[in-house]
Amino acid sequence: MGDGLVRIGEVLDNLGTRVGLGRSKDAGVIWSRWTEIVGDAIGAHAEPSSLREGVLKVRADSPAWAAELGYLAVDIKTRANALIGRQSVLEVRVWTGPGRIRSGAEGSVKDSGTTITGKPPRRPPAEGPLEAFERAREAWRRRRSTEGPDPR
DSSP: OOTTOOOHHHHHHHHHHHTTOOSHHHHHHHHHTHHHHHOHHHHTTEEEEEEETTEEEEEESSHHHHHHHHHTHHHHHHHHHHHHTSOOOOEEEEEEOSSOBSSOGGGOEEETTEEEOOOOOOOOOOSSHHHHHHHHHHHHHHHHHHHOSOOO
């Protein structure tokens, strides 16, 4: 682009990288379409926790689900990149951690084997990069306020 103009997507991606979110649009796609990537059954037991420098971290609610996700890492990477439209996810790393999984099937939340309903219905995919960034930032804030910093 001429005249010193910069695309909003570039600004948001740079900002997302600085605050630890990685490419905001890519993260927004993964977070908002997680069960489409992994399916409802896995989505009830695992959720994405960060996307930084091509590494997608996924938190599982038990060691058994973490092992299963480890076997599916290549499929998860392939499906995520297909939805994003480019090779954004280079590696999938799985970890286990306490707390409930928010991205469960049909808007439910899984906590210690009990499904709790009442979560708002899933929102449709973001319309543009600004909305995707805002959703990713809000998810990051919620996660930080309930579970503390991301274990690296």
